[in-house]
Amino acid sequence: MKSYPFERRSWAEPYKIKMVEPIKMTDPAERRAAIAEAGYNTFLLRSEDVYIDLLTDSGTGAMSDRQWAGLMMGDEAYAGSRNFHTLRDAVERHYGYRYTVPTHQGRGAEHLLSKLLIQSGDHIPGNMYFTTTRLHQELAGGVFVDVVIDEAHDPANTHPFKGNVDFDKLDALVAEVGADRIPYVCIATCVNMAGGQPISLQNLTALRRWCDQHRIMIVHDMTRLAENCYFIQQREPGQESRSIAEIAYDICKLTDAATMSAKKDPMVNIGGFLAMNDEQLYDKACNLAVIYEGLHTYGGMAGRDMEALAIGITESLHDNHIKARVGQVAYLGDLLNRSGVPIVQPTGGHAVFLNARAILRHIPQEHYPAQALAAALYADSGVRSMERGAVSAGRDPKTGRDRMPKMELVRLTIPRRVYTQAHMDVVAESVVDLYHHAEKIKGLRFTYEPEMLRFFRGRFEPIEP
Numbered sequence: 001m002k003s004y005p006f007e008r009r010s011w012a013e014p015y016k017i018k019m020v021e022p023i024k025m026t027d028p029a030e031r032r033a034a035i036a037e038a039g040y041n042t043f044l045l046r047s048e049d050v051y052i053d054l055l056t057d058s059g060t061g062a063m064s065d066r067q068w069a070g071l072m073m074g075d076e077a078y079a080g081s082r083n084f085h086t087l088r089d090a091v092e093r094h095y096g097y098r099y100t101v102p103t104h105q106g107r108g109a110e111h112l113l114s115k116l117l118i119q120s121g122d123h124i125p126g127n128m129y130f131t132t133t134r135l136h137q138e139l140a141g142g143v144f145v146d147v148v149i150d151e152a153h154d155p156a157n158t159h160p161f162k163g164n165v166d167f168d169k170l171d172a173l174v175a176e177v178g179a180d181r182i183p184y185v186c187i188a189t190c191v192n193m194a195g196g197q198p199i200s201l202q203n204l205t206a207l208r209r210w211c212d213q214h215r216i217m218i219v220h221d222m223t224r225l226a227e228n229c230y231f232i233q234q235r236e237p238g239q240e241s242r243s244i245a246e247i248a249y250d251i252c253k254l255t256d257a258a259t260m261s262a263k264k265d266p267m268v269n270i271g272g273f274l275a276m277n278d279e280q281l282y283d284k285a286c287n288l289a290v291i292y293e294g295l296h297t298y299g300g301m302a303g304r305d306m307e308a309l310a311i312g313i314t315e316s317l318h319d320n321h322i323k324a325r326v327g328q329v330a331y332l333g334d335l336l337n338r339s340g341v342p343i344v345q346p347t348g349g350h351a352v353f354l355n356a357r358a359i360l361r362h363i364p365q366e367h368y369p370a371q372a373l374a375a376a377l378y379a380d381s382g383v384r385s386m387e388r389g390a391v392s393a394g395r396d397p398k399t400g401r402d403r404m405p406k407m408e409l410v411r412l413t414i415p416r417r418v419y420t421q422a423h424m425d426v427v428a429e430s431v432v433d434l435y436h437h438a439e440k441i442k443g444l445r446f447t448y449e450p451e452m453l454r455f456f457r458g459r460f461e462p463i464e465p
């Protein structure tokens with residue numbers, strides 16, 4: 001496994017800046033008022049009150065001059081837009097999937113796919129859950145089953161492929177419910193909820209064999225495919241001289257269908273798609289798309305956005321792009337590691353995850369330490385992050401009780417091509433300061449709890465000791 005910094009020279013961006021967007025500087029009193037007004041939920045802040053926005057890398061990337069040029073080539077015909085054909089050609093050329101249905105974003109694709117493949121009482125194994133993915137599986141009557149390796153749930157473990165599947169867990173599930181109640185295995189590349197951790201080509205190849213034996217499909221959540229490919233290139237024996245594009249093609253070839261949130265890897269502000277190789281499934285997906293998304297040749301996207309997406313797919317697979325992208329995340333991770341701040345190891349592909357449980361030892365999980373840390377970080381420096389812990393995990397649909405995940409994390413997500421190394425320095429300084437004064441941070445309780453995906457719109461208040 002190669003270590004950072006790569007080779008003997010620093011990573012640096014393979015682009016230069018030709019347009020800037022000014023950001024507002026706020027003072028501590030303004031930020032304390034803003035986060036209180038937002039109910040201590042960073043999702044409810046106004047973005048203009050945020051200095052460095054690390055809430056998400058979703059739709060927040062900087063498009064290239066070529067992508068912006070693509071916007072001018074929109075063919076906004078209701079049916080059969082030229083841009084749809086450009087998009088579907090790009091998907092087939094780079095990912096190998098024969099059929100593409102555009103959707104308004106990733107969850108649109110998840111909705112269609114879950115409705116098509118899941119029957120009530122089915123079980124859907126996955127290498128860890130993702131919020132919208134699991135919810136659509138549950139809404140379709142399915143039960144999500146986590147089959148990721150145990151190492152993925154241990155933030156200190158440095159396993160190079162924490163997105164790998166544990167075949168003992170899969171075998172146990174088949175023994176319990178039978179292969180015919182498992183329509184597909186859902187595989188995320190660079191598993192978001194594990195900290196942006198990759199699955200190896202070897203593990204996925206073994207999964208293909210296992211699924212063929214049991215006649216089970218593999219659905220690929222390909223939102224962060226390029227980042228996963230980079231880790232394979234850097235860490236997996238025999239892969240070091242292969243290009244990101246070659247590895248990406250191989251991964252997709254091992255899977256049957258895919259959902260994509262185009263707001264991540266391919267760097268557009270909105271969009272997504274469902275892709276697959278089976279013609280009958282495609283036909284059914286088109287019928288559902290017409291009901292829920294839009295005609296099957298635009299599915300909720302403007303023609304111009306499909307053009308920018310097609311260009312973004314190509315750019316996302318350039319070796320120099322992904323080296324700088326993951327390199328910037330590693331840079332922030334290294335700064336925090338050197339200061340002794342507990343973060344998820346190894347640093348992931350899109351984000352640095354703070355281990356809020358280890359940082360705020362005085363706050364019990366029922367008082368949502370990660371939510372409290374995210375609020376405190378904003379108040380300290382205007383840096384916006386996101387909770388990934390008990391609030392995001394929600395309640396168990398059967399018992400109604402809080403699900404208490406092993407990991408209680410704050411995600412510092414780096415948008416693609418947006419911030420500089422100096423911004424990363426400011427973020428690290430603020431986190432280190434909070435770490436040294438952690439005892440001042442108080443736990444939180446809900447004052448308003450939405451029924452579903454409560455982390456988006458929930459409101460909180462501090463618990464006075």
Ligand SMILES: *Cc1c(COP(=O)(O)O)cnc(C)c1O
Nearest residue numbers: 105106107130132192221223261
């Ligand atoms: C963002 C994301 C989704 C959902 O995509 P949206 O475009 O936000 O609807 C699904 N899976 C993963 C892993 C994601 O990161």
